[in-house]
Amino acid sequence: MVVPSITFNDGNKMPMFGLGTYLSKPGEVAEAVKYAIEVGYRHIDTAFFYENEKEIGEAIREKINDGTIKREDIFVTTKLWNNSHKEHEVVPACKLSLKNLGLDYIDLYLIHWPIAFKSGDALTPRDASGKIEFDDTDYLETWRGMEKCKGQNLVRSIGVSNFNAEQLARLLSQAKIKPVNNQVEITLNLNQKSLVEFCKKNEITVTGFSPLGRPGNRYGIKNLWDEPIIQSLANKYNKTPANIACRFILQSGVSPIPKSVTKSRIKENFDIFDFNLTPEELQEIEKLNTGSRVAPFSEGKESKYYPF
Ligand SMILES: NC(=O)c1ccc[n+]([C@@H]2O[C@H](COP(=O)([O-])OP(=O)(O)OC[C@H]3O[C@@H](n4cnc5c(N)ncnc54)[C@H](OP(=O)(O)O)[C@@H]3O)[C@@H](O)[C@H]2O)c1
Secondary structure, three states, X not given: OOOOEEEOOOOOEEEOOOEEOOOOOOOOHHHHHHHHXXXXXXXXXXXXXXXXXXXXXXXXXXXXXXXXXOHHHOEEEEEEOHHHOOHHHHHHHHHHHHHHXXXXXXXXXXXXXXXXXXXXXXXXXXXXXXOEOEEOOOHHHHHHHHHHHHHOOOEEEEEEEOOOHHHHHHHHHHOOOOOOEEEEEOOOOOOOHHHHHHHHHOOOEEEEEOOOOOOOOXXXXXXXXXXXXXXXXXXXXXXXXXXXXHHHHHHOOOEEOOEOOOHHHHHHHOOOOOOOOOXXXXXXXXXXXXXXXXXXOHHHHHOOOOOO
16 A cells, blocks of 8 residues: 655655654564554654664664565654754754664654753753743744755755744745755644644645543543544444544545554554545534643743644
8 A cells, every 4th residue: 555645835745644652662663563564654853852773763763674665665753852942053953853764864853842941961850849940032033944954955954843833934934945844733623724734735744643632631621532523433444442533634635644652553544545534524624623731841831832
């Protein structure tokens, strides 16, 4: 099965389905990535913040070395973390991610959040009272560093994550190189229709994170498994609720990146390319939109660039 691709405004292409790896621990993530590649995944999503780039890189290189894939067959996304937002910090941070991954280039490098933390080694620097130490670096400055990463051929494409429409418009008005992608939370509870529309109008593709709504999430948001409409569509198409969620997201033009380290689920989640939800079914699913988030990053509200 060949995963459909979407073309960026810079001409590069991204497979519209990938493997998420947030909270995929060292010790389990390599097996997950290798298995995903065997099953047909061609897009892996990681981040410096996930602290698993090294093991993911090793797994990818193993699948290149054993002849399963070539480097150009696999699309790797990683992200700049909030503690490296100053312009001069971006290229070194990108080089560190490249070194971790053991790759010659990154396919897509994203600003993980529009929010900056104090620079330094701590991923989440906190003061004595436990509060996050934010920094007022403007993401427009950070973007200039991202443009240098592309200029130096460290990365093929550059984009952002967790940006709202206003922030994107401001970035588009200043950027020399347009962002190609915005990676944001997209679930059955949060379909982000207007943000997706805005991105499409501005030639920015959208990747949907937490597409399964992070089952068992700590915010008590209802599992998609419990929705009768999802259950009945799963029965109709002989698919699973996870498949219905990812298919819904895919048909809205967004690339879902479900995370799993469980072989049976990695295989199950990939099984979305041989059926179509009807327009009426898509409308029914849209009614599940409540606007609740599994990744609100509430502590970030202290930053002037908090996006939600
Ligand atoms: N840019 C950002 O700020 C940002 C934020 C969050 C996430 N992301 C990216 O998006 C990816 C996906 O989001 P996510 O990890 O938050 O949530 P998710 O993919 O919606 O859910 C992952 C959870 O669902 C379980 N799961 C996977 N497939 C399943 C299935 N078929 N049936 C039942 N349970 C299943 C996984 O368990 P097992 O692993 O135990 O199987 C895991 O606990 C992340 O991994 C990361 O790469 C990006």
